[in-house]
Amino acid sequence: MKQSKKVSPYQLTKQILRTEGIRGMFRGLTPTFFREMPGYFFFFGGYEATRELLTKPGQSKDDIGALRIMTAGAVGGASLWTAIFPADVIKSRVQIQGISTSMFTVGIEIARKEGPLALYNGLTPTLFRTIPATAVLFLVYEYTKKFMYQYL
Numbered sequence: 001m002k003q004s005k006k007v008s009p010y011q012l013t014k015q016i017l018r019t020e021g022i023r024g025m026f027r028g029l030t031p032t033f034f035r036e037m038p039g040y041f042f043f044f045g046g047y048e049a050t051r052e053l054l055t056k057p058g059q060s061k062d063d064i065g066a067l068r069i070m071t072a073g074a075v076g077g078a079s080l081w082t083a084i085f086p087a088d089v090i091k092s093r094v095q096i097q098g099i100s101t102s103m104f105t106v107g108i109e110i111a112r113k114e115g116p117l118a119l120y121n122g123l124t125p126t127l128f129r130t131i132p133a134t135a136v137l138f139l140v141y142e143y144t145k146k147f148m149y150q151y152l
Contacts, residue, residue: 020098031091031103039084046079047072047138062142069142070135077134081126086119 007015016024050072055061064072081088090107093099099106110118 027098028091028095031087031094034103035084035087035091039080039087042083043076043080043134045076047076047134050075062146066139066143069139073138074131074135076138077130078127080134081123081130085123085126089119089121 013025020027051061051064051068054064054068054072056064086107087103089110090103093106093110094103107119
């Protein structure tokens, strides 16, 4: 049985700098930007749009209750990951495989060789993680905000 050698973060950093130079430290940064920027539009947009939809006539969206806040948070998280998952897959391939071609070329290659759904490989477990996490995140955020406005 082959045992893998543990490499410390310091050793890995030295290796990257020695083999790739300073640019190696930023491999995958461009796809990360392309993932994050639209991602948060869908995250907060999905959350706020769902809060509006769940608000009863004459009710403030700040008073919709815990379950509706959590539902809106879950929708926001699911919206973010569904929208950006192809960019995340591309970013991961660029970082892991050390690909130096453009992210668009990598995406086209993945879709051509593995099929378009390959850009969504791993989305289901990600949604199982993010839905409860973002539901709780926004619940804590909203109740913390209420507490701070009331007592501070």
